[in-house]
Amino acid sequence: MTTPTPTPPAARPVRLLIVDDDPLVRAGLTLMLGGAADIDIVGEGADGSEAAGLVGRLRPDVVLMDIRMPVMDGLTATEVLRGRPDAPEIIVLTTFHADEQVLRAIRAGAAGFVLKDTPPAQIVDSVRRVAAGDPVLSPAVTRQLMARAAGPGREERADRVQRARRLLASLAEREREVAVAVGHGRSNAEIAAALYLSVATVKTQVSRILAKFDFNNRVQIALLVHDAGLLDDGDGHGLS
Numbered sequence: 001m002t003t004p005t006p007t008p009p010a011a012r013p014v015r016l017l018i019v020d021d022d023p024l025v026r027a028g029l030t031l032m033l034g035g036a037a038d039i040d041i042v043g044e045g046a047d048g049s050e051a052a053g054l055v056g057r058l059r060p061d062v063v064l065m066d067i068r069m070p071v072m073d074g075l076t077a078t079e080v081l082r083g084r085p086d087a088p089e090i091i092v093l094t095t096f097h098a099d100e101q102v103l104r105a106i107r108a109g110a111a112g113f114v115l116k117d118t119p120p121a122q123i124v125d126s127v128r129r130v131a132a133g134d135p136v137l138s139p140a141v142t143r144q145l146m147a148r149a150a151g152p153g154r155e156e157r158a159d160r161v162q163r164a165r166r167l168l169a170s171l172a173e174r175e176r177e178v179a180v181a182v183g184h185g186r187s188n189a190e191i192a193a194a195l196y197l198s199v200a201t202v203k204t205q206v207s208r209i210l211a212k213f214d215f216n217n218r219v220q221i222a223l224l225v226h227d228a229g230l231l232d233d234g235d236g237h238g239l240s
Contacts, residue, residue, distance in 0.1 A: 013038050014131040017060035019045040019077065020093065021069040025116065029064065032120035039127055048077030055081055055088055061131050065110075066093045067101050075105050082109030082216060089130045107223065109216035112136030164227035167213060175212075178205040182218050183225025 016039055020026050026044050033039050042058045045051055049072040051063065063081065067074040078090050092105045092113040102113050111130045114123055126136040168176055181191040188202045195202070209221055225231060
């Protein structure tokens, strides 16, 4: 008699914290997200100043964070939370496609953003993807954000270019190629095919780049490549 194969245990639901100063928005998000069997809404906060305490007590995997809030805005709260050793992933909520505050949140370590009028199914999918380590910024949105990244001053832009090129020049050649491919918005599978690598090797290279630069996600790598002016330079040269 054949012994049946044991059924693997179900994955633990994603623990989600919602932080928004509008109680109607919180109620709407709770309603749309609470119906997903694999998402567990562990708490709500009405201001960014509450986020640190709630995260410490509730241990969420993902925080859905409004940007514009009184007392402490979502940007400051994101910076505080991402500075913790046990930092949760953060998705920022906004009403704008390419807002300067969104860009700053991404640089602070947010894993992406969703618009408040995003269809419910896409918000649910965004929470799942971020919990799995996949940033929720489409290439089109990333390009919009990058267009805002140059800064208003010529000196500031020049400093950013020099810093970005110096950092990228410190990478090994293969790491640099992977970084440029990330900057072009390519997935791990696409990078693997283009560079004749395995997907596992690409993941390892991305992890090394993140560790070397103390980055939180691949969107920050893409912004660095943009700052260096290499999005039209697919081979990663020109870093001297």
